[in-house]
Every structure is written in structure tokens, then in C-alpha cells.
Amino acid sequence: MSRFLLRRSGIALITLLLASVLVFVGARALPGDPAIALSGEGFDPAANAAIRQKYGLDDPLPVQYGRWLILVVQGELGRSTRSGLPVAAIVRDRIPLTLELAGLAMLLAIAIGLPAGVLAAARRGGRVDLLANAVALSGLSVPHFWLGLMLILLFASSLRLLPASGFTPFTEDPLDNLRRMILPAFVLGTGIAAVLMRQVRSTMIETLGADYVRTARAKGLSERDVIVGHALRNSLISVVTLVGLELGALISGSVITESIFLVPGFGRLIIDAVVSRDYPVIQAVALISAAAYIVLNLGVDVMYSLLNPKIRVTRASA
Amino acid sequence: MTAAMAGFPRRVPSFALIGRFSERPLAVVGAILALGVVAIALAAPFIAPRDPASTDFGALLLPPLSEGHPLGTDDLGRDVISRVIWGAQASMQAGVFSTLLAVLVAVPIGLVSGYYRGAPDLIAMRLTDTMLAFPYLIVAVGLAVVLGPSLTNATIAIGLVQIPKLLRVTRGEVLALREETFVAGAVADGATDAFIIFRHILPNVVNTLLVQSTIIVPYAIIAESSLSFLGLGVQPPTPSWGVMLTTAQPYMDRAPWLALVPGLAISIASLSFNLFGDGLRDALDPRLRR
Amino acid sequence: MSEPVLAVSGLRKHFVLTAGLFAAVGTVRAVEDVSFEIRSGETLGLVGESGSGKTTVGRCVTRLIDPTAGRITLNGADITRLSRSRLREMRRHMHVVFQDPYSSLDPRMSIGDIVAGPLRHHGIASGGELRRRVDAMLEAVGMRAGIRDRFPHQLSGGQRQRVAIARALILEPNLLVADEPLSALDASVQASIINLLLDLQARMGFACLYITHDLSAAKVLCDRIAVMYLGRIVEVAANEQLFAAPRHPYTQALLSAVLTPDPSAQQARRRIVLEGDIPSPVEPPSGCVFHTRCPVAIARCAVDEPALVDHLGDGHVAACHLIGPRGEAPDILAGAQP
Numbered sequence: 001m002s003r004f005l006l007r008r009s010g011i012a013l014i015t016l017l018l019a020s021v022l023v024f025v026g027a028r029a030l031p032g033d034p035a036i037a038l039s040g041e042g043f044d045p046a047a048n049a050a051i052r053q054k055y056g057l058d059d060p061l062p063v064q065y066g067r068w069l070i071l072v073v074q075g076e077l078g079r080s081t082r083s084g085l086p087v088a089a090i091v092r093d094r095i096p097l098t099l100e101l102a103g104l105a106m107l108l109a110i111a112i113g114l115p116a117g118v119l120a121a122a123r124r125g126g127r128v129d130l131l132a133n134a135v136a137l138s139g140l141s142v143p144h145f146w147l148g149l150m151l152i153l154l155f156a157s158s159l160r161l162l163p164a165s166g167f168t169p170f171t172e173d174p175l176d177n178l179r180r181m182i183l184p185a186f187v188l189g190t191g192i193a194a195v196l197m198r199q200v201r202s203t204m205i206e207t208l209g210a211d212y213v214r215t216a217r218a219k220g221l222s223e224r225d226v227i228v229g230h231a232l233r234n235s236l237i238s239v240v241t242l243v244g245l246e247l248g249a250l251i252s253g254s255v256i257t258e259s260i261f262l263v264p265g266f267g268r269l270i271i272d273a274v275v276s277r278d279y280p281v282i283q284a285v286a287l288i289s290a291a292a293y294i295v296l297n298l299g300v301d302v303m304y305s306l307l308n309p310k311i312r313v314t315r316a317s318a
Numbered sequence: 319m320t321a322a323m324a325g326f327p328r329r330v331p332s333f334a335l336i337g338r339f340s341e342r343p344l345a346v347v348g349a350i351l352a353l354g355v356v357a358i359a360l361a362a363p364f365i366a367p368r369d370p371a372s373t374d375f376g377a378l379l380l381p382p383l384s385e386g387h388p389l390g391t392d393d394l395g396r397d398v399i400s401r402v403i404w405g406a407q408a409s410m411q412a413g414v415f416s417t418l419l420a421v422l423v424a425v426p427i428g429l430v431s432g433y434y435r436g437a438p439d440l441i442a443m444r445l446t447d448t449m450l451a452f453p454y455l456i457v458a459v460g461l462a463v464v465l466g467p468s469l470t471n472a473t474i475a476i477g478l479v480q481i482p483k484l485l486r487v488t489r490g491e492v493l494a495l496r497e498e499t500f501v502a503g504a505v506a507d508g509a510t511d512a513f514i515i516f517r518h519i520l521p522n523v524v525n526t527l528l529v530q531s532t533i534i535v536p537y538a539i540i541a542e543s544s545l546s547f548l549g550l551g552v553q554p555p556t557p558s559w560g561v562m563l564t565t566a567q568p569y570m571d572r573a574p575w576l577a578l579v580p581g582l583a584i585s586i587a588s589l590s591f592n593l594f595g596d597g598l599r600d601a602l603d604p605r606l607r608r
Numbered sequence: 609m610s611e612p613v614l615a616v617s618g619l620r621k622h623f624v625l626t627a628g629l630f631a632a633v634g635t636v637r638a639v640e641d642v643s644f645e646i647r648s649g650e651t652l653g654l655v656g657e658s659g660s661g662k663t664t665v666g667r668c669v670t671r672l673i674d675p676t677a678g679r680i681t682l683n684g685a686d687i688t689r690l691s692r693s694r695l696r697e698m699r700r701h702m703h704v705v706f707q708d709p710y711s712s713l714d715p716r717m718s719i720g721d722i723v724a725g726p727l728r729h730h731g732i733a734s735g736g737e738l739r740r741r742v743d744a745m746l747e748a749v750g751m752r753a754g755i756r757d758r759f760p761h762q763l764s765g766g767q768r769q770r771v772a773i774a775r776a777l778i779l780e781p782n783l784l785v786a787d788e789p790l791s792a793l794d795a796s797v798q799a800s801i802i803n804l805l806l807d808l809q810a811r812m813g814f815a816c817l818y819i820t821h822d823l824s825a826a827k828v829l830c831d832r833i834a835v836m837y838l839g840r841i842v843e844v845a846a847n848e849q850l851f852a853a854p855r856h857p858y859t860q861a862l863l864s865a866v867l868t869p870d871p872s873a874q875q876a877r878r879r880i881v882l883e884g885d886i887p888s889p890v891e892p893p894s895g896c897v898f899h900t901r902c903p904v905a906i907a908r909c910a911v912d913e914p915a916l917v918d919h920l921g922d923g924h925v926a927a928c929h930l931i932g933p934r935g936e937a938p939d940i941l942a943g944a945q946p
Binding site: 517 | 670672696697699700702703704706707708711712713714715716717725726729730772775776
Binding site: 016018022138146149248256260271279285293 | 536570
């Protein structure tokens with residue numbers, strides 16, 4: 001098993017490097033002075049010369065890439081052309097918020113999607129199933145940023161239950177923080193909940209029809225034991241796989257959600273950066289998103305292999 | 319002459335497809351609605367009552383069912399229903415062309431990769447993994463920054479992001495098909511590789527491609543509206559449902575219909591393609607009886 | 609005596625099992641040192657259980673898979689390592705009929721197109737001439753020419769197999785490899801296909817490698833029969849000789865399992881039931897591969913692999929240490945259960 005993990009880590013590393021090459025090439029393809037594009041500094045000639053040296057801009061391209069990579073790994077991400085602040089610091093400030101949002105959203109998604117999928121599979125064809133399917137389908141079809149707008153309309157404007165925007169750090173006032181997080185997390189999580197519910201439902205239906213489950217029933221196990229003990233464990237594998245696949249959607253989704261709810265997180269950073277042509281920030285966000293995705297997927301692979309030997313897996317499609 | 323088939327057929331034959339599809343009411347509804355959206359998009363110049371860009375400062379923020387404006391007007395006096403109708407064009411453009419891009423790139427690579435395996439396959443898979451690491455928004459942002467925001471660039475970004483999954487699916491089908499006995503028969507016939515790939519394997523992959531395409535379209539519709547909402551896609555004053563939502567945001571209290579209408583349009587459009595796609599998938603699955 | 613159509617010598621095929629990308633975890637020795645010849649107009653049966661390697665031999669012979677070692681010649685030309693383009697030219701002279709009639713025809717092609725395949729790929733005919741030859745072939749296999757426009761799903765299993773045969777024989781190849789063509793068919797249909805094959809062979813004179821696990825079909829169709837076990841040939845003999853006087857213990861066991869039509873004769877027979885399952889081809893037994901299940905194995909059998917010996921110089925060969933110098937077969941009933 002560890003050989004498998006070693007292989008997967010190797011592949012993840014290669015993918016990460018390839019991604020970094022793409023980001024680097026993208027940054028160099030931008031119009032304008034590469035020194036400014038890469039570092040966000042060097043607006044005056046004297047500083048510019050120093051930047052050119054630091055990034056090795058007069059050396060051949062592969063060397064440039066190497067130097068850039070070393071700087072990045074050390075945490076040197078340049079300065080924002082908009083605010084002049086070091087990018088690394090900006091990112092460090094904003095990431096926790098997005099992580100909290102994403103975490104809450106995923107929790108919500110699992111809390112809603114998993115039981116819904118199980119119920120729908122257990123009462124297949126019944127009213128619960130149909131309802132769950134309808135809701136899931138709507139969840140997939142409705143653009144979730146619009147859902148966010150509608151929810152703001154409903155809860156903030158009309159009912160005045162929850163605040164529409166702004167935020168308080170968790171450390172200052174946890175309750176207020178969560179109050180403000182509920183809507184965005186819900187918006188972000190429902191799309192994933194829909195996909196999750198469908199996947200769980202189909203995997204469970206497949207498993208419930210499998211031979212070894214029939215044997216369990218024949219042995220006299222109660223329906224609840226059959227579902228929870230056997231079928232559910234199998235579904236966990238698809239849940240894990242799906243979580244991995246949906247992480248990309250989470251990152252994209254957080255951008256929009258944060259824009260609507262005015263949460264100053266990592267996702268919103270990229271929009272602000274694009275609007276103001278803040279190249280170093282854009283680079284950093286692209287790189288970090290890709291790295292996060294790759295690392296998280298590796299984590300999913302690890303979990304998958306941990307779950308695998310203990311459960312007899314029917315060919316669940318990812 | 320009737321067929322006496324042993325067990326389940328491996329693939330649903332084409333002639334049975336339409337029959338199986340029409341047995342599902344939801345799928346048929348989806349198909350009709352989807353067709354409707356496409357028709358509206360194509361006929362926009364002829365059916366929109368007014369010019370979607372013409373402003374009327376004397377008729378700002380009129381509610382629905384006002385005279386001359388069945389769905390009201392926005393903050394610049396533009397007719398909402400006309401903008402909604404014209405907005406269908408942006409969505410359909412994004413939907414169709416991004417799918418086309420994805421298919422034209424992913425399918426040939428998937429065919430070669432799956433049939434020949436070996437080195438080209440390994441390279442393609444590594445590249446796919448790399449592409450998968452970038453969420454579509456980052457790709458769209460990248461393109462917007464380098465090339466400037468526009469519907470075309472947004473469409474390209476959406477298409478690019480679909481390539482890895484489509485490539486995986488195609489490759490998977492090809493891997494399975496090349497083990498089929500009739501492929502061995504074609505080899506024994508003396509067929510060239512090109513013939514086998516194009517006349518034996520590709521036609522049998524088409525079913526799956528069709529289903530995947532119907533999954534891409536609703537995704538593209540939502541993606542385009544999201545990107546336009548963020549300012550990375552369609553640029554105002556061109557109407558797009560996403561752009562309409564951006565302009566609606568500040569007026570949510572006073573004129574909630576401005577946000578409601580385009581959102582409903584997006585939802586209905588994507589729902590119809592989702593239903594259509596689901597129905598198609600079920601109809602093509604030989605394991606499902608009826 | 610003319611050259612054999614097909615000559616196989618020392619054929620070996622090993623499949624390497626890998627876990628993941630590079631780790632080799634074992635080798636399946638599917639075919640080990642197989643040699644035989646088939647002459648024009650002759651049918652050689654290749655008989656064995658599943659896992660004996662007979663299908664793999666068929667695939668190697670037609671280069672649908674590549675052999676690990678050995679030599680294959682078709683009409684005297686060595687095709688073992690021929691390049692793909694040269695190989696394609698050679699395919700004019702050989703073809704295959706597969707086991708499963710439901711997957712061996714492309715569901716999206718019409719019958720006419722399927723049968724016309726070889727004609728098109730080798731540029732032999734086109735247009736009206738092509739149609740003529742396709743129709744003639746369809747009628748030769750007992751179907752109406754009008755079936756040309758139908759699709760496989762509209763035909764029954766037996767009809768599809770006829771189409772497969774038509775497609776295989778349309779270029780009048782020198783060699784036909786038939787890989788269990790009857791297994792997927794109903795018993796009533798099998799008889800008509802057998803007759804068709806006999807008829808066509810008499811007319812066209814092709815050599816035929818007939819792969820099967822069914823001895824009774826082999827008895828009807830084959831001039832000579834080779835028995836395979838775990839990738840090796842253990843006995844080869846002319847049809848009547850094999851059934852009248854089998855030498856190898858495995859052959860004897862196989863034959864005892866074949867039902868005879870006469871019930872009282874069937875009652876009187878003693879059945880030999882082999883113990884255990886066929887061993888895994890990944891780890892074949894040492895010495896004689898059959899010794900683990902052989903009722904009369906001796907110590908030597910676990911150590912020395914017996915060679916195929918032609919005891920009486922008449923072409924009847926068998927590989928067993930217990931066969932007498934004049935071809936006397938070991939009496940395996942002596943060690944068997946009553």
C-alpha cells in the first residue's frame with residue numbers, strides 16, 4: 001500500500017510542477033514589463049534593475065523558471081501592484097476565511113446529501129425518493145450565486161433574519177461569525193449536496209442489490225443493520241471520491257459566493273485582482289489553488305486506499 | 319425476422335432509442351423545453367418586442383405587467399423581456415461552442431490514447447491531470463487577464479475545462495471497445511488502424527459522447543452566467559442573463575424582479591438540458607428496462 | 609508431399625501480470641512449446657478445458673496477439689515477426705471465426721458491409737463486382753442475398769455465425785481458425801453449422817484449426833486431434849485412433865466423460881473423475897504438468913517433463929512416462945474409483 005502512496009505522491013508532485021510551469025508561462029505571456037508582472041515591484045528604474053537580477057530575467061527561460069520556483073517555495077510571492085503589500089501576507093490573511101467557508105459548506109453538503117441519498121435509496125421509487133431527486137435536480141440546475149441573491153432577498157431584506165454581508169472574525173465573536181457564514185456556506189454547499197445525494201443514492205442502490213447484501217439479509221440482519229453496516233460503508237468510498245472531485249468546484253464557488261456576500265476571503269481576492277490587473281496576486285492565487293487541489297486530491301487518494309481493503313468494493317464509478 | 323437475443327444486449331440499438339426516450343415524460347418535457355430555449359435564442363431578433371439596448375430614462379425600474387413592458391424595465395429603462403430573450407443567445411453560444419471545443423479536442427486525443435496506449439497515452443493522462451488541477455474559474459480568469467474578458471474567451475475557458483473529463487470518458491470507452499471481438503474480426507479482415515478507429519470504434523462511442531455533451535451544456539449555461547456576473551464574460555451592454563444579475567444586485571430591495579427573472583431563465587434553461595440529458599442517459603443504458 | 613499450410617514450432621506465450629504501472633507480480637504461462645502442422649484440406653482439432661491455452665494458440669497463430677517465442681509459417685512464409693503492413697497482406701490467406709456470434713459482428717454495420725470487409729480492405733473488388741461476390745457468399749452459407757441490408761441484432765445466433773463464416777471465407781483463405789464456433793449456439797443449430805463447415809471445406813479445400821472443448825464435435829469435424837493441458841500438447845492422433853486407443857491419461861479421462869448414445873453401454877462404462885482443479889498457469893506443477901491430478905502418476909512424473917514421443921512411427925504422439933515402448937497406454941482405471 002505504501003508503494004501505491006509513493007507512486008501517487010510522485011504523480012502529484014509532477015502534476016504540481018507542470019501546473020507551476022503553466023502559471024509561470026502565463027505570467028511571462030502577459031503584456032508589459034515582466035519584472036513588474038512577476039514581482040509587483042520595480043516601477044522605478046533603479047529598483048527595476050534589482051528585480052531583474054533577482055528573478056534572473058536576463059538568463060535563459062528555464063533558468064528564470066528555476067529561480068522563480070525557488071523564490072515561490074520560500075514564500076516570496078512579490079507585492080500587490082494595487083496595494084503594495086506583500087502578496088504572501090495578503091494571502092495569509094484571507095485564506096482562513098475561505099477555508100472556514102469551504103469547510104462549513106462541505107460539512108453542510110455531507111450532512112444534507114448523505115442522509116438524503118441513503119433515504120432515497122432505501123425508499124426507492126417512493127415519495128421521498130422522488131422528492132429528493134427533484135430537489136437534487138433543482139440544486140444542480142439553479143446557479144448557486146443566484147440562489148445566494150434570492151436567499152439574501154428572503155432572509156436579509158424581507159425577513160431580516162440574517163445579515164446580508166460583512167463579517168466578523170471567528171476569534172472576535174464566534175456567534176456573529178457563524179451567523180454571517182450560514183448563508184454563504186449554505187449556498188456553496190447545496191450544489192455539492194445535490195451531486196453527493198445522487199451519487200450516494202446510485203451507489204447504495206447498486207450495493208443493496210449485490211449478492212453479499214442478500215446473504216446478510218438472509219442471515220437475518222435487520223434492514224437497518226444491512227443499510228448502515230454494509231451498504232453505507234461502500235458508499236463512503238464514493239463520497240470520498242466525490243469530495244475530491246468537487247474540491248475544484250468549491251474553489252470556483254467560493255469566488256462567486258464571497259463576491260455576493262462580500263466576504264473578504266481568498267476567492268474574492270482573485271476578482272479584485274483581475275479588475276485591477278494585479279498580476280502577482282493573480283499568479284499567486286492560481287498557483288495556490290492548483291496546489292491546494294492537487295494536495296487535497298492526494299489526501300483523497302490516501303483515504304481511499306485506507307477505506308479500500310476493509311470493504312468489499314463494487315465497481316463504484318467516480 | 320425477429321432477433322432471439324441471449325441475455326441483455328450490450329448496447330441499446332439506435333432504433334430503440336427514440337421509443338425508450340419517449341416513455342419518460344420528464345425527459346420529453348426536458349427535450350421540448352431545451353428545444354424551446356434554442357429556438358428562442360435563434361429567433362431572438364424576430365421575437366423580442368424591443369431593442370434590448372435601448373434605454374428609456376422616463377421608464378426606469380417599472381414593475382412587471384406595466385404597459386408595454388410585460389416583465390418591467392431595469393435601471394436604465396431597458397425592457398427586461400427583450401433582454402431575457404436576447405440573453406438566451408449568449409447562453410446558447412457558450413453552451414454549444416464550449417461543447418464543440420471540448421469534443422473536437424478531447425475525442426481525437428481519447429481515440430489515439432485509448433487505441434494505441436503506450437507513451438502517448440501516458441503523456442495525455444499526465445496532461446489531463448494537470449488540467450484538472452485548475453478550476454474553471456481560474457482558467458477563465460487567466461484568459462480574461464491575458465486576452466481580455468469577452469464571451470468568446472469565457473466560452474473557450476469553459477470548453478477547456480471540460481476537456482479532461484471528456485477525454486477520460488472517451489479513452490475509457492475506447493479501451494473497452496478495442497477488446498471487443500468485432501475489432502479482432504476487423505483486424506483479421508486486414509483493416510487498417512485508421513479504419514478500425516473511425517468506422518468501428520468511433521461510431522460505438524457516439525452514444526456516450528452524446529450523453530456527456532448534454533451534461534456539458536447546462537454546466538456551460540451556468541458557468542457563462544457566473545462569469546458574466548463577475549465581469550469576466552459578456553461585457554455590457556450586450557445582454558446576458560449573468561450581466562442582468564449584476565445590474566440587478568444593487569436594486570434588490572426596490573426591484574426584486576430584476577434578479578428573479580434572469581435567474582429563472584438560467585435555471586429553466588439548465589434544468590431542461592439536465593432532464594434531457596438524464597433521459598438520454600437512461601434510454602441508452604441497456605440495464606434499465608423501460 | 610506438399611508444404612503444410614500452417615506450421616507452428618515451439619510456440620510460447622507468456623503474459624506478464626503487473627500491479628499498477630511497472631511492478632511485475634507473476635507470469636501466466638498460457639502456451640508452452642506447442643508445435644503442429646496442418647495441411648491443405650485437413651482439419652486439426654485443438655481440444656482442452658478452459659485455461660488449457662487453446663484459444664491463445666489460435667490468437668497467436670493469426671497474430672491477433674504476438675507470441676513470446678516460437679515460429680509460425682503460413683504457406684511457407686514466416687509470419688512470426690512480420691511488420692504490421694506486411695502482415696496485413698498475409699491476412700488474405702487466413703481468417704477466424706470467433707466463439708461469440710453476438711459480439712463478433714459490429715452492431716452498427718450491415719451484414720453486407722460486414723461480409724464485404726475483407727474484399728474492401730484488400731482492394732479485391734468494388735461496386736457491382738463486390739455485391740455479386742457478397743451475395744454469392746451469403747448464399748453459399750445458406751442465407752438469402754436479401755439479408756445483406758439487415759443488421760446483426762435482427763438475426764439469430766445461428767444466422768450470425770453463418771455471416772461470420774461468410775465473412776471469414778469470402779476471400780477463400782488457405783487457413784481458417786475456428787475458435788469454439790458452436791459453444792454459444794443451441795444444440796439444434798450446432799448440427800447445421802457443423803454440416804456447413806464440412807461442406808464448405810470440401811468445396812474450398814482450406815486447412816482448418818478447430819479449437820473446442822467439445823470432443824463430440826471434434827469427432828465429427830476433425831481429421832486429427834491434438835489434446836492440450838495447461839498450455840502444452842499432451843497427445844496428437846488421427847481421429848479414429850484417438851477415440852479408439854487414447855494413450856495419455858488426460859485424454860482417457862476426457863473421453864470417459866463424453867456420453868455415448870446407448871444407455872446400457874453408458875451404464876457399463878467406468879467414469880474417471882479427476883481430482884482437484886486445473887492448476888494455475890502462473891505456477892504450473894513441476895515435471896509433467898498433469899501429475900497433480902493424474903490417477904497413475906509415479907515419482908518420476910513430478911520431476912521429469914515427458915516429451916511427445918511417436919511410439920509406433922505413425923504420427924500418433926503422446927507425452928507420458930507410463931506409455932509402453934510399443935504405445936501401450938497406462939490403464940488409468942486401475943487407480944480410479946468404481
